[in-house]
Amino acid sequence: MTSFDQARAAHAQGALARPALARHALAKINLFLHITGRRENGYHELDSLAIFAPAADRLYVERTGACGGHAILTLKGPFGDGLTAGEDNLVLRAVHALRATVADPAALPDLALVLDKRLPVASGIGGGSADAAAALRLAAAAWGLKKDGLAPIAATLGADVPVCLAQRPARMQGIGEILSPAPALPPCAILLVNPGVAVPTPVVFKAWKDSGAPFRPPARLPARWDDLDAMAADLRETENDLQPPAIALFPVIETVIEAIAAQPGCRIARMSGSGATCFGLFGTEDEAKAAARRLAVREWWTEAGALPDDTAF
Ligand SMILES: C[C@](O)(CO)[C@H](O)COP(=O)(O)OP(=O)(O)OC[C@H]1O[C@@H](n2ccc(N)nc2=O)[C@H](O)[C@@H]1O
Numbered sequence: 396m397t398s399f400d401q402a403r404a405a406h407a408q409g410a411l412a413r414p415a416l417a418r419h420a421l422a423k424i425n426l427f428l429h430i431t432g433r434r435e436n437g438y439h440e441l442d443s444l445a446i447f448a449p450a451a452d453r454l455y456v457e458r459t460g461a462c463g464g465h466a467i468l469t470l471k472g473p474f475g476d477g478l479t480a481g482e483d484n485l486v487l488r489a490v491h492a493l494r495a496t497v498a499d500p501a502a503l504p505d506l507a508l509v510l511d512k513r514l515p516v517a518s519g520i521g522g523g524s525a526d527a528a529a530a531l532r533l534a535a536a537a538w539g540l541k542k543d544g545l546a547p548i549a550a551t552l553g554a555d556v557p558v559c560l561a562q563r564p565a566r567m568q569g570i571g572e573i574l575s576p577a578p579a580l581p582p583c584a585i586l587l588v589n590p591g592v593a594v595p596t597p598v599v600f601k602a603w604k605d606s607g608a609p610f611r612p613p614a615r616l617p618a619r620w621d622d623l624d625a626m627a628a629d630l631r632e633t634e635n636d637l638q639p640p641a642i643a644l645f646p647v648i649e650t651v652i653e654a655i656a657a658q659p660g661c662r663i664a665r666m667s668g669s670g671a672t673c674f675g676l677f678g679t680e681d682e683a684k685a686a687a688r689r690l691a692v693r694e695w696w697t698e699a700g701a702l703p704d705d706t707a708f
């Protein structure tokens with residue numbers, strides 16, 4: 396038997412995954428984040444505009460195996476060392492949560508998954524949440540399950556997982572689970588910079604609470620922005636409420652924001668989520684990429700590119 400025949404036989408037995416069994420987990424960026432209230436369970440109510448940047452982890456099925464509906468995970472990529480591939484990894488938690496909704500899980504094929512971890516961990520761009528959402532989409536495809544059952548599972552995995560499941564620009568409210576369409580975005584490019592400090596989300600929310608800052612009203616947004624200057628002007632009327640407490644804990648974040656803001660063509664620079672990743676918005680991909688090259692010399696993690704337009708989702 397030739398190796399081609401062996402591969403074909405293995406495919407026929409389901410022992411090799413089709414190459415299409417892969418999903419991208421895009422970085423989530425909070426263009427603003429207002430804390431509007433607090434629930435009895437300690438979670439904060441938010442008003443935020445989330446978009447997805449052209450930087451992503453990649454999750455794929457390396458092979459399928461005997462039936463049982465179990466999954467194993469292997470990590471690779473520049474940030475794979477910062478995580479463990481055990482049961483606490485959000486990828487496996489998501490697959491288990493999906494399996495638990497299936498009437499006959501023993502009939503599902505086992506999945507050997509690989510996570511190519513390219514987004515920094517605990518960095519305010521929802522990498523773990525995006526991985527969990529990608530795992531739900533990927534396992535549903537591998538197991539032939541409908542996608543419409545995934546949203547309720549996503550909400551049990553973390554506040555950012557619902558928006559990452561949709562993976563398109565969205566207004567986030569409630570604790571993150573109430574999603575509505577974002578204003579239509581103008582063509583523009585984004586630069587992401589992370590100075591290499593891991594920032595735990597609960598610590599920043601707690602620091603915000605301890606600071607005694609008041610709740611803020613929701614933002615007023617138009618239905619669309621025709622150009623980046625209009626969008627940047629409106630965003631300047633908003634804040635990331637988690638930015639001051641994050642800077643108080645990790646002053647390097649302010650240095651990053653100042654460095655991004657000083658780049659030619661930058662219209663607005665701000666922190667995303669609970670930090671430490673900061674973003675800058677630019678008119679062109681060339682400007683954003685030139686800024687990324689200049690800032691990478693500090694050994695900061697940088698990514699830049701055009702924002703995916705609506706047709707990309
Ligand atoms: C800061 C954001 O990234 C903005 O998109 C999210 O609100 C955080 O999303 P996430 O990391 O998926 O959050 P979770 O894993 O659900 O929660 C982590 C911790 O953050 C705090 N948390 C999170 C979300 C929220 N609306 N209020 C909170 O107070 C809680 O202390 C919680 O224990």
Ligand SMILES: Nc1ncnc2c1ncn2[C@@H]1O[C@H](COP(=O)(O)OP(=O)(O)OP(=O)(O)O)[C@@H](O)[C@H]1O
Nearest residue numbers: 484485516517518519520521522523524526555668
């Ligand atoms: N696949 C995963 N990728 C990243 N983090 C994971 C993963 N699985 C579990 N975690 C844990 O989740 C925590 C949050 O990591 P993540 O990278 O999602 O943070 P974040 O970017 O700050 O998220 P957010 O913006 O949603 O607050 C970390 O403590 C990490 O150990």
